[in-house]
Amino acid sequence: MPELPEVETIAKKLKSVVVGRKIEEIQIFNPKTFQGDAQLLLSQEIVDVSRRAKIIEMVFANDYVLLTHLKMTGQYLFQNDGDLIAGGHPTNDWQEQLPGKHTRVQINFEDKSKLFFNDMRKFGWLRLVAASSLETVYSALGPDIISPEVTTDYLLSQFKRRKMPIKQAIMLNEIVCGVGNIYACDSLNLAKISPFRPAQSLSREEVDILLSSMKVIINKAIEYGGTTFDGKYVDIEGKAGSYQTKVLTYGREGKNCYNCGGTIQKTKLGGRGTYFCPDCQI
Numbered sequence: 001m002p003e004l005p006e007v008e009t010i011a012k013k014l015k016s017v018v019v020g021r022k023i024e025e026i027q028i029f030n031p032k033t034f035q036g037d038a039q040l041l042l043s044q045e046i047v048d049v050s051r052r053a054k055i056i057e058m059v060f061a062n063d064y065v066l067l068t069h070l071k072m073t074g075q076y077l078f079q080n081d082g083d084l085i086a087g088g089h090p091t092n093d094w095q096e097q098l099p100g101k102h103t104r105v106q107i108n109f110e111d112k113s114k115l116f117f118n119d120m121r122k123f124g125w126l127r128l129v130a131a132s133s134l135e136t137v138y139s140a141l142g143p144d145i146i147s148p149e150v151t152t153d154y155l156l157s158q159f160k161r162r163k164m165p166i167k168q169a170i171m172l173n174e175i176v177c178g179v180g181n182i183y184a185c186d187s188l189n190l191a192k193i194s195p196f197r198p199a200q201s202l203s204r205e206e207v208d209i210l211l212s213s214m215k216v217i218i219n220k221a222i223e224y225g226g227t228t229f230d231g232k233y234v235d236i237e238g239k240a241g242s243y244q245t246k247v248l249t250y251g252r253e254g255k256n257c258y259n260c261g262g263t264i265q266k267t268k269l270g271g272r273g274t275y276f277c278p279d280c281q282i
């Protein structure tokens with residue numbers, strides 16, 4: 001599933017191609033994929049594309065916002081004069097005719113360019129909401145890890161009543177969004193903190209180090225266009241992310257820890273593969 005750095009990469013690329021275009025027609029091939037009244041977007045211009053948590057936001061001139069969650073296999077494909085740009089989970093569709101058998105929504109722009117939302121597994125969704133109701137949509141979500149709202153004080157206040165392992169706490173969306181499994185493992189290794197420590201046991205100094213480590217790791221992943229394991233994700237130009245070549249711990253079981261030369265171990269925590277160094281992560 002694409003995580004924050006992958007969704008950030010797709011949102012940025014989408015922004016570079018769809019801003020300024022006006023919608024002529026929306027074809028919905030799978031009604032469950034699109035929630036809201038698509039008619040509200042006709043003749044409307046996309047003025048911005050942004051991301052919050054793992055949701056892509058397309059902002060329209062009439063103050064409506066089209067939200068997209070790619071879930072497991074959603075992808076955007078943009079077509080202009082026969083040139084195809086893809087983003088999300090790759091299928092063979094983009095070698096072939098569009099719309100394809102996995103196309104759930106097709107947006108035709110007035111200038112004849114097209115945007116396709118393909119989703120093999122059909123868990124992804126598009127939801128049209130008024131800009132004024134966005135906060136309600138996000139009310140159950142904590143701030144984004146790269147937002148200035150996430151401070152040491154904020155995290156301390158969230159951790160103090162939680163006994164759960166720190167790795168699970170930083171992956172909990174109601175505390176902070178954007179720290180997926182790979183990035184949680186690597187951030188804890190960089191901070192030299194054990195993933196098993198109860199969240200409330202971390203000192204202020206440790207939370208401070210963990211926060212800067214999470215920001216370093218997420219920003220590095222964004223810089224490298226996200227992570228592609230097993231060809232499961234490509235950005236909107238069909239390029240794979242390359243953070244997997246920069247990982248500190250994830251997938252490096254039995255290899256040497258970059259901090260101390262110890263051996264990276266793998267275990268399960270909360271059902272997720274967890275990689276850590278027992279020598280330096282205390």
Ligand SMILES: [Zn+2]
Nearest residue numbers: 257260277280
């Ligand atoms: Zn180590």
